[in-house]
Amino acid sequence: xxxxxxxxxxxxxxxxxxxxxxxxxxxxxxxxxxxxxxxxxxxxxxxxxxxxxxxxxxxxxxxxxxxxxxxxxxxxxxxxxxxxxxxxxxxxxxxxxxxxxxxxxxxxxxxxxxxxxxxxxxxxxxxxxxxxxxxxxxxxxxxxxxxxxxxxxxxxxxxxxxxxxxxxxxxxxxxxxxxxxxxxxxxxxxxxxxxxxxxxxxxxxxxxxxxxxxxxxxxxxxxxxxxxxxxxxxxxxxxxxxxxxxxxxxxxxxxxxxxxxxxxxxxxxxxxxxxxxxxxxxxxxxxxxxxxxxxxxxxxxxx
Numbered sequence: 001x002x003x004x005x006x007x008x009x010x011x012x013x014x015x016x017x018x019x020x021x022x023x024x025x026x027x028x029x030x031x032x033x034x035x036x037x038x039x040x041x042x043x044x045x046x047x048x049x050x051x052x053x054x055x056x057x058x059x060x061x062x063x064x065x066x067x068x069x070x071x072x073x074x075x076x077x078x079x080x081x082x083x084x085x086x087x088x089x090x091x092x093x094x095x096x097x098x099x100x101x102x103x104x105x106x107x108x109x110x111x112x113x114x115x116x117x118x119x120x121x122x123x124x125x126x127x128x129x130x131x132x133x134x135x136x137x138x139x140x141x142x143x144x145x146x147x148x149x150x151x152x153x154x155x156x157x158x159x160x161x162x163x164x165x166x167x168x169x170x171x172x173x174x175x176x177x178x179x180x181x182x183x184x185x186x187x188x189x190x191x192x193x194x195x196x197x198x199x200x201x202x203x204x205x206x207x208x209x210x211x212x213x214x215x216x217x218x219x220x221x222x223x224x225x226x227x228x229x230x231x232x233x234x235x236x237x238x239x240x241x242x243x244x245x246x247x248x249x250x251x252x253x254x255x256x257x258x259x260x261x262x263x264x265x266x267x268x269x270x271x272x273x274x275x276x277x278x279x280x281x282x283x284x285x286x287x288x289x290x291x292x293x294x295x296x297x298x299x300x301x302x303x
Contacts, residue, residue: 008231015224020091020098022212022220023083029209031199032083035216037192040075042217043225044185047178056176060183066171071184074164074225076191078157085157088150097154102126104162168232177229185221 026035051057060067086094103126172180 005231008227012224012227012231015220015227017095019216019220019224020082020086020094022216023086023094024091026209026212026216027083027087029205030201030213031195032087033080033192033195034199034201035083035213036076036079037189037196038213039216039221040079040185040192041189041196042214043221044182044189046218046222047182047185047226051176051178051182054176054178056179057182059175060179063172063175063180064183066167067180067183068187070164070167070172070180071187071191073160073167075184075221076188078160079188079221080192080195081153081157081160085150085153088146089154093151094154097151098158098161099129100155101158101162102129104159105165108162108166165228165232168229172229173232177226181222181225181229185225 023035026038030038082094082098103123106123106126168180
């Protein structure tokens with residue numbers, strides 16, 4: 001991966017490594033449905049004005065069904081189920097179960113994303129990484145029905161998490177990263193509103209619960225989802241889903257059939273006009289295009 005992708009990877013690892021502790025604190029005072037809705041609603045309040053100002057939502061009309069599918073798999077269902085699960089299991093067990101996500105992505109990729117089919121070495125690395133997480137955090141399910149139910153909820157959420165990157169990679173990678181994420185959190189906010197009304201607190205929650213929901217909404221939801229979207233367009237769904245910095249062998253470079261432009265994390269394939277191949281430099285806001293050593297292609301860099 002590029003240095004930019006590694007930096008985004010590190011940020012996502014931090015932002016999506018901490019929410020389980022804050023969820024556990026929040027569900028101590030608040031209903032799981034209200035916790036899930038609260039963090040998503042806060043994320044929507046943060047992202048919607050930004051997306052509106054950038055004009056990022058203009059090209060979303062033809063992608064609404066895939067944004068809804070992304071919202072269901074990545075936001076609405078997992079956020080609710082994880083909150084429910086953490087009322088029955090510890091945050092450490094939740095982390096272990098979520099750490100199975102790369103393995104589930106690898107299995108789904110066999111059918112839905114053949115280009116992301118993992119090598120044996122990568123599969124071995126994923127298994128070793130998962131075993132390392134188990135060794136560090138420990139397993140504390142004693143076979144009680146409520147704990148098994150909580151673990152089951154989190155595993156179902158993990159399947160949703162594993163499905164969403166494939167949707168992004170195959171159907172939404174040409175969009176500005178803020179646009180599908182904003183559309184997703186807005187849809188999920190409306191979808192979970194009935195659960196929030198049912199589970200609304202009857203008294204003022206503790207300061208810790210309120211702070212936890214705010215951190216979940218601003219950091220782990222708004223910023224985390226946008227960065228994860230960027231990471232998927234940079235590295236692909238199987239690599240983006242790995243939350244620990246494991247090693248892998250980079251694929252051999254291959255010439256694309258078109259020019260790939262990346263602007264603010266957006267990947268879009270467009271045909272390279274002949275006149276650009278003859279230019280030494282063409283300036284655009286936030287974008288610099290220069291001719292490479294290969295006469296048939298154009299390289300694009302961010303300034």
